[in-house]
Every structure is written in C-alpha cells, then in structure tokens.
Amino acid sequence: MTVTSSSHWGAFRVSGAGTGLRVEPRPGDPDPSPLLGNIPAAHRHRSRVTRPALRRARAGRGYDSFEEVGWDTALDAVAESLSSVRDRSAIFGGSYGWASAGRFHHAQSQLHRFLALGGGYTASRNSYSLGASLVAFPHLVGARGAHDVIRAGTDWPVIARHTDLIVAFGGIRTANTYVTPGGRATHDFRGHLRRATARGLRVASVSPLRDDLSPELAGDWLPTRPGTDVAVMLALIHVLAAEGLADLDFLRRHTVGGDRLLAGVRDRTPEWAAGESGLPAGSIVDLAYRMAAGRTLVTVSWSLQRAPHGEQPLWAGLALAAALGQIGLPGGGFGHGYGSMGDVGGGSVPYGLPAFPQVRNPVADFVPCALVADLLLRPGEEFDYDGARHTFPDIELVYWAGGNPFHHHQDLNRLRRAFRRPRTVVVHEPYWTATARHADVVLPVTTTLERDDLGVGRGDTHLVAMRAADTPYAEARDEYDIFADLAGRLGYREAFTEGRTAADWLRHLYEGWRVPHGLPGYDEFRARGEVPLPGRREDAVLFAGFRAGRPLDTPSGRIELHSATVAGFGYADCPGSPTYFPPEPAPIVLVCNQPATRLHSQLDMGAVSSASKIRGREPLRMNPADAAVRGIADGDVVRVHNDIGSLLAGVSLTDACMPGVAQLSTGAWFDPSAPGVASCVHGNPNVLTRDAGTSRLAQGCTGQLARVEISRHAGPVPPVLAYEPPLETT
Numbered sequence: 001m002t003v004t005s006s007s008h009w010g011a012f013r014v015s016g017a018g019t020g021l022r023v024e025p026r027p028g029d030p031d032p033s034p035l036l037g038n039i040p041a042a043h044r045h046r047s048r049v050t051r052p053a054l055r056r057a058r059a060g061r062g063y064d065s066f067e068e069v070g071w072d073t074a075l076d077a078v079a080e081s082l083s084s085v086r087d088r089s090a091i092f093g094g095s096y097g098w099a100s101a102g103r104f105h106h107a108q109s110q111l112h113r114f115l116a117l118g119g120g121y122t123a124s125r126n127s128y129s130l131g132a133s134l135v136a137f138p139h140l141v142g143a144r145g146a147h148d149v150i151r152a153g154t155d156w157p158v159i160a161r162h163t164d165l166i167v168a169f170g171g172i173r174t175a176n177t178y179v180t181p182g183g184r185a186t187h188d189f190r191g192h193l194r195r196a197t198a199r200g201l202r203v204a205s206v207s208p209l210r211d212d213l214s215p216e217l218a219g220d221w222l223p224t225r226p227g228t229d230v231a232v233m234l235a236l237i238h239v240l241a242a243e244g245l246a247d248l249d250f251l252r253r254h255t256v257g258g259d260r261l262l263a264g265v266r267d268r269t270p271e272w273a274a275g276e277s278g279l280p281a282g283s284i285v286d287l288a289y290r291m292a293a294g295r296t297l298v299t300v301s302w303s304l305q306r307a308p309h310g311e312q313p314l315w316a317g318l319a320l321a322a323a324l325g326q327i328g329l330p331g332g333g334f335g336h337g338y339g340s341m342g343d344v345g346g347g348s349v350p351y352g353l354p355a356f357p358q359v360r361n362p363v364a365d366f367v368p369c370a371l372v373a374d375l376l377l378r379p380g381e382e383f384d385y386d387g388a389r390h391t392f393p394d395i396e397l398v399y400w401a402g403g404n405p406f407h408h409h410q411d412l413n414r415l416r417r418a419f420r421r422p423r424t425v426v427v428h429e430p431y432w433t434a435t436a437r438h439a440d441v442v443l444p445v446t447t448t449l450e451r452d453d454l455g456v457g458r459g460d461t462h463l464v465a466m467r468a469a470d471t472p473y474a475e476a477r478d479e480y481d482i483f484a485d486l487a488g489r490l491g492y493r494e495a496f497t498e499g500r501t502a503a504d505w506l507r508h509l510y511e512g513w514r515v516p517h518g519l520p521g522y523d524e525f526r527a528r529g530e531v532p533l534p535g536r537r538e539d540a541v542l543f544a545g546f547r548a549g550r551p552l553d554t555p556s557g558r559i560e561l562h563s564a565t566v567a568g569f570g571y572a573d574c575p576g577s578p579t580y581f582p583p584e585p586a587p588i589v590l591v592c593n594q595p596a597t598r599l600h601s602q603l604d605m606g607a608v609s610s611a612s613k614i615r616g617r618e619p620l621r622m623n624p625a626d627a628a629v630r631g632i633a634d635g636d637v638v639r640v641h642n643d644i645g646s647l648l649a650g651v652s653l654t655d656a657c658m659p660g661v662a663q664l665s666t667g668a669w670f671d672p673s674a675p676g677v678a679s680c681v682h683g684n685p686n687v688l689t690r691d692a693g694t695s696r697l698a699q700g701c702t703g704q705l706a707r708v709e710i711s712r713h714a715g716p717v718p719p720v721l722a723y724e725p726p727l728e729t730t
C-alpha cells in the first residue's frame, strides 16, 4: 500500500514498512527536497526510544543511564511530579522546537493545551529563527508592518517580473528553502529563480560563503567578514547621499530619522567600511551606483540577526532600502529571509488553516526562548526585554516535547549545568537525543509515519491527508494519548479530549474548516490524499499600501529610522538608530549555519546526513590558505576550540569560504562521551557558541557565529556514541 505523508521539507509518499520502508516524492512536486532520503534509515533506527525510561540517579542528569519501565509506572511518576509543584509558574513548558509536520499531532500544541488546562506554565516567547526580528520590527515598521515583513513579503513571481538587482546580505541559499514549518507540497523556488535570471535579474551576494548564492542565480559574490554588514550598509547610504542618488523625498515623507541618518553616515565612507568588512571600497561605490540604476531589492537573511546586535542589520538594511526610495514598488524596496525559508515570497491564502485548539495559559511568566539556561540558572534574578524588566521564575519541573535544546541552544556545557537545577525533567521523544539523555523521564512517542494527520504549511499549495504508513515502533504512543492519560490521572481528561479520539479530532478539525472553502468531505479528502488550497495569491508587494498613503502602526505612522521608543529604553547595546558594533576579532570566525543535509538535528542518522560526514564527524569547511598555515590537510580530523568549549570535526578545504572564515553546520548529535578529548567529539557547533542574547531589546539567539581557533587533531579519534541508547545493561 502507498500512502501520503508530509514533513517540514515537503509532502511525500510511503510504501513498505519496517526496515523495508520506501519514500518517494509527491508526484506533483516539481523540485522535491533531497532530505526525503533521510527518512527510511531513521524510521526503525536503533536510536529510537522503545519503552518509557527512568533515569537511574547516580552521577547526575546527562551522565546517568536509564532503566525501562511500563507505561503506568512512567505516567504515575509524571503525574506525581506535576501535582507536587508548588505553583504552576514553576513548570517550564516553553518547549521550543520544530517537532514534526502535522496540524493535530503537533507536539507543542499538544503540550501547551495539556499544561494550560492543568493550571498553566511558564512559557517561552519568539523563536530561535527570528529572535531579534520579532521584537525589533514592530518598533521600526509597526506590529502589522512587522507581520508583513516577516510573513507576507513581496512574492517571488513579482520579483521575477520586476527586479533588476537583489542586494542579498547573507545570500540566497537554495538548500534552506526546501524547508517550511508544516511542509510544502510544491517546491517552486528554484523555478522562480530560473525565470528571474532568464529575464535579467542579477544578485549581489554579500556573504562570507560563495555558495550562499544559488547556482540558479546570476551575479557576484562580494565576500564580507561576518558581523560587518552594517558597516557596508551605512557606507552604501553614504555613497547614495554623497552622489545625489538618495531619495530625499521618500525619506522626508515616509520615514522619521532620515536627516539624522544622512548626518550619521557622513563619516561612514567606503574606505572605512572596507577596513571593517574586507570588501574593497571600489566595490561598495560600484554597488551603490548599480542599486540606484534600476529596480533594486535589499534583502537581509534571517542569519544576520542571529548574532550579537542582530537588531542592527535589520534596521540598517531597512534604512538602506529607504534611502533608495523603492519601498512599496513592485520588486523593489526591502525584504527579509529570501533564501531562509520556503514560505518567504512563496504565496499565501487569505484564511487560517485547521489546528488543534489552544486555551489561554493562566500563568503570565515567560522568557524569550533563548534565555532558557539563564532561566534555570538564575531564579529570582531580573532580565531586560523590550523596554521592561522581568523576573526569572524558580523552575522545579521542565517539560519538553518536540524540541532538542541540546541541539539548538548555545554553550551546551552551560546548558548541561542548567539542566541539573530543576527537580524533574520530562522529555517526549521518538529518539534518544541529547535532550532525552538529560531527562529523568523519557516517554517514547510515535513519528508522523505512525499516525494520521492533516499536513499543510505556511504559504502551502495543498492540504495533505497524512496516513500512518506503519504501526507504532515498540511501545511508542501518540502524544495525544499520553496527555489524555496524564490528564485523566490529574482529573481533567474530558477537558483535554472533549470526548474525542485522535481520529475524531482529525475529522472534526477538517469538517469545521472545509465548508467555506468549498472543499470535499473528510472521507473523500482522505481517499484523494490531498486537496488544493483555493484562493492562493502570489502577487504581494510589501508596503504597497503604505506607499500609497496608508500609515504604518508605528508612533509616527512612518518607518522609524530613529525610534524614540527604543532610544527611551536607554539600552547601550541597542540605541535609537541603526548603529555599527564592530565584531570582536578572532583567528577564525565559524559560521554555524543550517545544515543542507537535514533539518536541524532531525534524522542525523539518515542516509543523506550520514553520507556527508568525514571520518564519522560533521564536515567543517575552511579556506586552503587558513589550513596551510595550520598544517591541516583535506580529510583531517580537526579540533575546533575557544574559551567556551571544543569539538572534533572532519575537514573539507574549499575557497568557497573566504579566508578567516570556516563553516560548520548545526545539528550533529551532541556527543560529550570523551570530555578529555573535546566537549563534543561529533561536531555540534553549539559547544563553541556564546550563550548571550542579541541585546537587551530582543534577547534573541546569537548562535550563527562563533570565534574559534582550529588545529589538526593528532591523537586517537574516539568513537561517536551519540546514537547508542543510554540504557542500563543488566
């Protein structure tokens, strides 16, 4: 039997079962993701959690082995821990992470509904993806404008028709665009790029890596030191102003702070920016002229804001687009994240999608998600966030379902210390991830291949009827059934389930949603396997309404190139106008970008991810000149280290990395099994990243860059043990 399923990297078809499971792309997908190749080997991999497991308390959380128990024993233990917490703010249920595609069995939605109905929990806000953007943009362009910049930017077909030049800070990386939260049935991204290129679009890719510019695009690589984009942006504005190319009328009518901006860039010369960025002054001058000569889109990738002072490249990029005066014109102006995610510029439908209903969380306490270690280590202390001071609650119980903080957070050794603090840590996982290893109770959950669901992502073209392809692995259960049983033990099963099984909910959610869209009934939808979403549009032009006279919802109604509100917060690390903060010098800047071979840490044991490893380690790319002076040869195992931690990786030499820059993607499963050799012997870069927020304004994640030294690893190379379940052997 062949069934339809979906993932964050796209819809697909499954046949066979067990170790004979086969995956094929969805027939209608013109450009399916290579990541589908990770699914079969991961399905019944030995790293799956087979039975509920309790930590044998000996050396401490993250160091101990586990004992398998029955479901009743495990659920009794979780229910007992939940009912013994002092007050509900002592439960941290932020549980950040991507989990899997599927609108109903979405782990966060399941957990948050369960915890909220039980009395609430300390939540987390924003995302690792857009920590600075989600807080900064509302000040710059208003809350509605921020939504439009982040979720409803100019669509690709408009760019393909109108844009002459994209100035892409952080490039346009095709590998990232296969991914959209919830998935995407139709990957049309590269098609848009080819059509745009054929019409004459050119891209200036300002980036430390040559291959951040997709091969489908024509243009130039402008190699730039990481963290120096704001210097280049300010110098471009300097040239526009000095050469009479700036649109003073646009600045006057549509912004506040235009005069201050132009005064502030007087000494931001191309020569000055060249010293900061490594980009020759002549290239900056030339680029400014090209920008003014046609329809130009300035885009800033999400990666730029995942760094110290990540608010600034957003603000300076917006200021650059404003100085050019094309904001609101088709294919011109400003954009955010073209090449970061598949839904950016990827169209939209004017209505909501079916989802498991949520209830209000009665607890008001929260942290920005990237402050998780501070939350656990600093109870009762205060933190700054977006103009206010808040207090870290005292967390007794951490409940995580659908995320891997020991993949995603910075300074993993510090996170290990933080995870030792609470009384109880409960983790739901299909796999023995590093996070599961840092729990007291691990509950095995099904994967999407083992349950029915509704599959659809932001900006998607179809709603997919996801069907179970196989039985649940060993004793794994659906999150829904786990939470229903826990709610039963705690006296609120009926409130959680509303008397429905998972199958009842799927029918109910679909039926309650489909009628106004003229879609077939549930049984026919399931039989067909998918339905197209009616009313899709792909003609959005960001800020067209604003240019035509509709004010933004900022205090001034205009784009705030100077924000009195932000200035009023008095943050030295985020003043009231775009400001250049020079990055700290380092022997090598390590770019810790998204892996092209998997989604984050998911399915790292799959075929595509495994094939990329070098001597069993995550590949690190570096420039041959940097390698030569360090006596490093292609294929060597290297030790990457700084004052925060160290790791082993396998080296690939390439001039796609500019000198002084190396690249090591995130997501190799954290392996601290040989601490005498390195903090991680597998190559997870988060043992090297500093655990600090972008600024007091947004407190966003800063994991994109690390400052490191690299040397050849001379000693024996320890085995990677990250996939071996930490079970008690008796």
Ligand SMILES: Nc1nc2c(c(=O)[nH]1)N[C@H]1C(S)=C(S)[C@@H](COP(=O)(O)OP(=O)(O)OC[C@H]3O[C@@H](n4cnc5c(=O)[nH]c(N)nc54)[C@H](O)[C@@H]3O)O[C@H]1N2
Pocket (backbone or CB within 6 Å): 096, 097, 098, 099, 100, 105, 107, 128, 129, 130, 306, 400, 401, 402, 403, 404, 405, 407, 408, 409, 428, 429, 430, 431, 433, 445, 446, 447, 448, 479, 592, 593, 594, 599, 600, 601, 602, 666, 685, 686, 689, 701, 703, 704, 705
């Ligand atoms: N250094 C550095 N670090 C970064 C970044 C960076 O640029 N540099 N990027 C950051 C960004 S943008 C992000 S979004 C984060 C991503 O961080 P995460 O979203 O935490 O990473 P994932 O590997 O997707 O983790 C999802 C986990 O959910 C599990 N899972 C899958 N399906 C289910 C399910 O149905 N139920 C349950 N309970 N679990 C399930 C998977 O096995 C996996 O362990 O990483 C961040 N970390």
Ligand SMILES: Nc1nc2c(c(=O)[nH]1)N[C@H]1C(S)=C(S)[C@@H](COP(=O)(O)OP(=O)(O)OC[C@H]3O[C@@H](n4cnc5c(=O)[nH]c(N)nc54)[C@H](O)[C@@H]3O)O[C@H]1N2
Pocket (backbone or CB within 6 Å): 128, 129, 130, 169, 170, 171, 173, 175, 176, 177, 178, 179, 206, 207, 208, 209, 212, 224, 225, 226, 227, 228, 229, 301, 302, 303, 304, 306, 307, 337, 339, 340, 341, 591, 592, 593, 594, 595, 596, 597, 598, 599, 600, 704, 705
């Ligand atoms: N295949 C795959 N796709 C994914 C994901 C995945 O895990 N795998 N994750 C998804 C998620 S959750 C997110 S949030 C998005 C993230 O989307 P992004 O944050 O945009 O993606 P990254 O790949 O981390 O970074 C893109 C590029 O930015 C460049 N860069 C880094 N620092 C600087 C800098 O200071 N200046 C300049 N000019 N360039 C810099 C790097 O060279 C890097 O290759 O990707 C999504 N897409």
Ligand SMILES: [Mo]
Pocket (backbone or CB within 6 Å): 128, 129, 130
């Ligand atoms: Mo992300």
